[in-house]
Amino acid sequence: MAKTGSELMRRWSTGWTVARSLPGPEPVGSAGDGLRSRCDQPGREVEVFALRADEEPGSVARLAAVVAAAGGTAGLTVPTLHPEAVQAAVAAAGLEVLHRSEWLMTTVLAEHPRQAPTAPYGREVRTAGPVTVVSLRGSCGEVAARGTVAVVGADAIVDRVGTDAAHRRRGLGGAVMSALAEAATGQGALTGLLVASEEGQHLYSSLGWRHEADVVIARGPAVPSAR
Template identity: 45%
Template sequence: MLEPVGTDAVLRWQRLWGVARGLPPADRLDGALRIPYGGATRQLEYLVFDDAAVDDVAALAARTRAAWVTVVTPEPLPISARLAARGLHLRSASETLMAISWADHPRRPLPEGYRAETVRDATHVVTVRVVDATGELAAQGTLAVDGDDAVPDRIETQRAHRRRGLGAAVMSALADRARDEGATHGLLIASIEGERLYSSLGWRALSPVVVAVSRV
């Protein structure tokens, strides 16, 4: 079992994840953050970093349309049960907060027939796009960087281009950007599929993450 992760790591991840997605700053609550996401299926998100806050936050979310509750916790099964007991629908009990030192991130080359393009989307945000010989988008990923921290987000490979090492190549390109901009620490939250990729690149698990959504 993993030990409880420090609040600082959760806050650092969320801040840059929010930057990567162009979100307003989060509001600090007791044991949680309230994030104005603003999407049709995710209007509001609560990020809980203290298990003691779960019940109160779940009660708030249960009364709110399209509200998500994300809990970084070493006890995913009991937390999942507590969220369900407050009327939330469990979306995932198997995501993972992960970290790496960018100096240790390996380099993976692009397969033949592909090339990478890097676009700066904002002051602290870059996107790497991988295209094939016809110029069709094959894979992409975004990176938010500020100070020592860099957070990758939305690492995606198009279905027709999967199982060719493009995800690893995108992560390698993002790692190069992170190092170029002076970042030393990487943080991300991975799905089950993503965790397999990131683990193969040296990312280490810090904590399980549970995600639930309101039913209203």
């Protein structure tokens, strides 16, 4: 991936750790290969982010070896314009590919569509430092949709956007994204960044977000339990 894309991944991973209240990422591998952050999630204690998979293809194998050595407690996130080649390198290192259609996406926040939730949904916005959580609540007070954004400098990293199954197809995803963009702009952010699942790609594209790279996500091999 071009150096511009590598810089986007660096910025995204930094904001992602802020959004999830995790330790900031630290360098891992050879100089410039990638970053590593503790996730402290069940079965996924550490995440490694590749920074130059396309610029230096050998970096993927080096980072995959680090993840493989950690066993099933580590994951690898690789932005790339050549996902097939990355998947092959990851598989050769013994890692398991988890997702095959994630996208690294960006947008200009000033151009983001504004969309209010329709009745009976109400909007709740809570900001603590650089992190804002937007919740849309139904008539009984239940959370129908939610999303998080972390502002780091001029960047707004969107994370954990989702709509409850009982409230889908009502435009709530767009309303959450609108509220997140509004909150981030109010804090001085100019550029939005996110990693989109296959389910979210259509929504974000319809809101003007641009595909910058595919993202290959893998995890280390499970460690056999002792008998």
